[in-house]
Amino acid sequence: MTQMVCMAMLLAGGEGKRLAPLTASLAKPVVPFGERYRMIDFPLSNCLNSGIRRIGVLTQYCADTVHRHIGDGGAWLNAIPTKHLGEIAMLPASDHSPSGCYTGTADAIYRTLSYIEPRNPQHVLILSGDHIYQMDYRPMLEAHIRSGASATVAVKRVPWHEASRFGILNVNDDYGVVEFEEKPARPRSNLASMGIYLFRTDKLKEVLEQDASNPASSHDFGKDIIPKLLEDGDNLNAYPYEGYWRDVGTVDSLWEAHMELIDGTLRLSKSHWPLLSGYAPASARRDRRNWTAPHDCIVDPHCRMEGAAQRSIMGTGSEIGKGSIVYESVIMPGARIGRNVRIHNAIIGENAVIEDGAVIGVPKGEKIAVVGPGERVSAERITVPQSRDTFAALLSGAGRRDRELHASKAFSY
Structure with missing residues (x-):
């Protein structure tokens, strides 16, 4: 079998309690964003625009809402012409975990190694399904391969007053990771993990199998896998991202991201980087008879x-x-x-x-x-x-x- 360079695994099982009541009957990744998109449209579109056409979507909470939105993946796979075949596969916890639940982000990937291994990728990109950003993953992949790192973590500088909300990485001059702190009370860096991890496949399998056999682990990438790699002296790199990125895990942050969309800080319409969606067009039409033209809307x-x-x-x-x-x-x-x-x-x-x-x-x-x-x-x-x-x-x-x-x-x- 010809070995593909990279495939993606998209974590889309989040409940999103801090977004309640918007997530009362929806998985967090399919909460609407903008006028006709959902959160998960961002990482899916990023993958397709970056040339990554093999994607596993891991679902759990209200899995059917994610499955309905993505369907067979045609809205994404067919939108960007290419000679390469693609696949967006739904991987619900009910089919892959004996308990019917993934116990953590690392456990979710471990339980779906059976999907990754037959596809034989050299590298696996692990993504969150509920962040708002438009990122080309190719430069990160190139930097990861060039460095020979076991894993690379995408990072973004955040305001110092917000740093304690994130996993924070301390790096050397070459962006080699020397320390990782999960939501530190007094952060020594403002380089926040974006929840985007790129692994050499052999190292990913090795560390996940070790983690699965550790009863003390919470089976989470940020809390367990990344610290374990550092503890073992593995080559772990950070990849700095300069573009727009926002974790919209709270009502306030979701509202703020929409205001940034209005202000132009975030732009969704890019001809070279289309934002794709499975949202079906609505039937209503704008009625201008009594319409007061909106300002900045x-x-x-x-x-x-x-x-x-x-x-x-x-x-x-x-x-x-x-x-x-x-x-x-x-x-x-x-x-x-x-x-x-x-x-x-x-x-x-x-x-x-x-x-x-x-x-x-x-x-x-x-x-x-x-x-x-x-x-x-x-x-x-x-x-x-x-x-x-x-x-x-x-x-x-x-x-x-x-x-x-x-x-x-x-x-x-």
Whole structure:
């Protein structure tokens, strides 16, 4: 068999508890992003654009939601012409683990070595399915091969005040890793692991088999595998990435990433690097009869827009009713916003319904209000992330006395 240079394994089983209620019935990697994409579209598109056409997708929590989105992988494999065949294979925990669950990121790859080995790759790229970035993996692969490293970790400099949220690597002048700290209280470096690992296949198999036999291990790449490689004196390198990258594991970070999309810090439309998706186009069309042109907004062509908006994103198939105002918010695909609704600093989940006259969020609030997928919010319920003291300005701005009558019995945090 001809040995391929590299294949990818994409970890897509995350539950995403910090994104609740958006993940109540969705795996974290298929939470919508932008007007018509899902998080997992980013690493999948990166692989195909980088020439990596053999991809295993490991699923667990709400696996069916990932499987439905990816299908047979044709939306990605057929979008980029090439003479090479490709494969996007779904690898659910229910088929590969005796317990029906992967116990950690390393355990997930260990349990699916049976998928990797027959394909005989020289190197295996391990990716997270829930980060927002557009990266060409080829320079990283070239640097990894050139260095002769057992493994290479992609790293990104983060603000020092955020460094304790990440796995932090200390490196020498040649970007050889000399120390790894998992979420240190007092970090000595701001080089954060991006959760992207590139292994020589023989070394990956060796270290995973050792880890699987260690009862004290949590079977996690960051907590166990990388420290073990350093302990054993293996050649471990870091690959610095300079482009946009964001871990959107919390409601706040997801909202912030969308605001960066509006600001232009993140750009999705690149002719040389298409962002591909299995999202089916919605049937709704933009209605301009009563349309107030949004300022600094991203509005999908399949959004029915009759209200006004500023610094917001309206997803495919969403509807914004007459007299409604949406400000600094994310309206996910399929959400329906009624008439005379006020939405500030909020994320409205897929297919949610906001009835006429409802109020969501607080202008310039410190926290983000969230309405879950498929949830229905009536005018008798005011959804806010803060205290009752913030209501006065909001209610007067909405101009609806009847909402004030119901405020005392209609809180959602």
